[in-house]
Amino acid sequence: MTATDAGDLTWFQHDRFGMFIHWGIYAMAARHEWVKYHEEICDADYQKYFDHFDPDLYDPGQWAREAKAAGMKYAVITSKHHDGFCLFDSKLTDYKATNTPAGRDLIREWVDAFRGEGLKIGFYHSVIDWHHPEYPLDPIHPQRNDAAFQEANTGRDIAQYRAYLHGQVRELLTNYGKIDIMWFDFTPPAKSHVDWDSAALVTMVRELQPDILINDRIDYPEAADFVTPEQYQPKGAMERNGRKVAWEGCQTLNGSWGYHRDNLNWKSPEMLVKVLVDSVAKDGNLLLNVGPNARGEFEPRAQASLAAIGEWMRLNSRAIYGAGPSDLLPPPDCRFTRRGDRLYLHVFSWPMRHIHLEGLAGKIKYAQFLHDASEVKLIEADPHQEAQNTTMGGEAGTVTLEVPIQQPDVLVPVIELFLAD
Ligand code: GLC
DSSP states (O other): OOTTOOOOOHHHHHHOEEEEEOOSTHHHHTBOTTHHHHTTOOHHHHHHHHHTOOOTTOOHHHHHHHHHHTTOOEEEEEEEOTTOOBSSOOTTOSOBGGGSTTOSOHHHHHHHHHHHTTOEEEEEEESOOSSOTTSOOOTTSTTTTOHHHHHHTTTOOHHHHHHHHHHHHHHHHHSSSOOOEEEEEOOOTTOOHHHHTHHHHHHHHHHHOTTOEEOSOSSOGGGOSEEOOBSSOOSSSOEETTEEOEEEEEEOSSSOSSOBTTOOOOOOHHHHHHHHHHHHHTTEEEEEEEOOOTTSOOOHHHHHHHHHHHHHHHHHGGGTTTOBOOSSOOOTTEEEEEETTEEEEEESSOOSSEEEETTOTTOEEEEEETTTOOBOEEEOOOTTOOOBTTBOOOOTTOEEEEOOSSOOSSSSOEEEEEEOO
């Protein structure tokens, strides 16, 4: 194994849709997982969240069932976020769930539950650490403006922190069975791969888990299996150095990764389905985040979004799993995904009566709505036909789909086109 060996992306690019979970003691503050940074909270003042963390309703089996019902095939959870708090029972720190009122390794139960539901699993592990005493201060540290703290902490030794980081990753990849994804986050401008010794880190990861996939956030692009656009959708398929690269967009349900009680920036289920479709149409995946609350539950708004996506996936997942982009140019307000001889037309904005498909005349054997397998009529008007009153003009190469006036009652209607050989 070397650092630049690559993982096999076959399952990843087939499955397309996963759940991201940001959970930690910041869920108690309930105002973003960066609350310690935003409010410049010191360790002593942040301690109250540690002391009171008691997720009495935590039931990872329920989470796993909701993820599965939403159509998600894999899940990635925060083993440690930037605040340094560990959900797992690390032997290398006391700053872990085991020592809170929760009193146990919350990752162990999570792994068992998600694996039990047949989902693949991954760990998000922050390489940034706002709690470790040897993590060298930088401009994104909560105490960045605290002169006395800065002065007292000039001698921090990255080598010690690095050993801690590597040691924890070793624990995560040794103690929990087969792990499918290692999701590191992230290298701030003041740090680099040298600080993490990314080459050695990746070599160790691949030695411990030969089939694992690794993301791209430790400033070591040679070793990344996939790249991770966050909070935006790329324009098209993604490339690195002129070569196509696998990608996974990560998106929030509202405006925060960690549970944020008062953030009302909820994306509609329709928008979320469109983001998923748009990703697959551009050869990407979607890792959609849920921030459970501090009692250990998904809040009702998150559950409602997941359930709505799940209902869409129940009827339309054929256009997602195993599907990817098409070279054909979709009509306005639509996306194409393709799987073998099936082309899927996802209609983002419902048109009046007709959808014109340029270049597909004679190339479609049959068309139907995916949600109910009802036929969609194909019209190939005579190319010499001029538009006249109620008669549509013809155009060489174009085939037209005749659709009902009312949009079918699905978030994003999909028309399945069976391509001629
Ligand atoms: C970021 C943030 C963060 C979140 C993550 C998800 O880089 O620091 O809080 O965990 O992205 O992709």
